[in-house]
Amino acid sequence: MHCFSARAARMKWTLVLAAACVVAAGQSCAAEPPADVTVTRGETIDVGGTKNILIRPAQPKGSIILLTGGDGRLNVMPGARFNAGADNVLIRNRDAFAAQGYNVLLVDLGTNLAAAVDTMAALKHPVIVVGTSKGTQRAAEGLAQGAKPDKLVLSSGFLSAASGEGDSVMSLLGSPQRLPPTLVIHHRDDHCRWTNPAGVAPFATWGGRQVQVAWLSGGQDDAENPCRFSAHHGFAGQDEAFVSRVLAFVRQ
Known part of the structure; x- marks a missing residue:
């Protein structure tokens, strides 16, 4: 008993x-803790004291820097491994960019963007910074602090006051003169409260001739998680179209 x-x-x-x-x-x-992901043909490199992952094709045409969304963490480890953010639209398409002949840098939180641009410029110009969601804020902060990429891509971005709450690319940069040639990629039905499609037009007007806009429609949505990789915000089901739009701009 x-x-x-x-x-x-x-x-x-x-x-x-x-x-x-x-x-x-x-x-x-x-x-269970998230599983480690090993990047094919990748190597862990130090960029300004922070671990990043670099993919190098044999004969690169240029260099692409990927700034993930959310809190920006990839948790990069030695051996080209990471264990956060694998579902993000930029990170999950890393091999698609590399397969087209571009150096690709997966950027972890805390990386100085100017140092990242300089690192990739030493490998191959042009250098294109691609940020998505909150990564667009980090891209703007990096440009405001002196990073000088050849081109910029902002997807599902915190672009203007009309995008929603939080610091916008416009407010962080202060002046459109800090913009390199820029592509905005946005989903017409993005329901994330920080990246309302209404924020695109004011940004494009502000940026003038420096800004091009590409709209995507369709794909898959996640009504319960509208700001996640599984929703229109994360271009779910549209990887091929997304990568194609980025590369078309890169090649211009």
């Missing part, structure tokens, strides 16, 4: 802990 009572008490306590974990973290305590 005593043994049964003790076992029951332990079981009850285990259930309490599990329930507490679900309430506090929004997921089960048994959730």
Whole structure:
């Protein structure tokens, strides 16, 4: 009887802990840590004291720098490995850019963009910075601090006050004179509250002849997570069209 009572008490306590974990973290305590991803033909390099991953084709035509969205973390490790952000539209299409003959740099949080541009410029011009979602804010911050890429791509961007809450590319740059030739890629049905499609037109007007706009439609949406990779915001189901628009601009 005593043994049964003790076992029951332990079981009850285990259930309490599990329930507490679900309430506090929004997921089960048994959730496994994210798996490491190894980048094919990649190498981990140091850029201004921060680990990034570089993919180098045999005869590069130029260099593309990828700034992921969200909190910007990839958690880059030695051996061209990372374990965060693999589903982001830029990161999941890294091989598609490299397959077309471009050096590709996967940028981790904390990387100085000017240092990244200089690193890639030493390998091959032109250097194109591509940012998506909150990565567009980091791109603007880098340009404001002196980074000078040859071209810029802003997808699902925090572009203007009409985009929604938060710092916009316009407010962070202050002047359109800091813009290199720029492509905006946006989904017509992006429902993320920070990247409303209404923010595109004011940005294009502000940037003038420096700015081109490419709209995408269709694909897959995720009504419950409108700001995620699985929604129009993340160009779900449109990887080929997305990569094609970026590369067409890069080749101009």
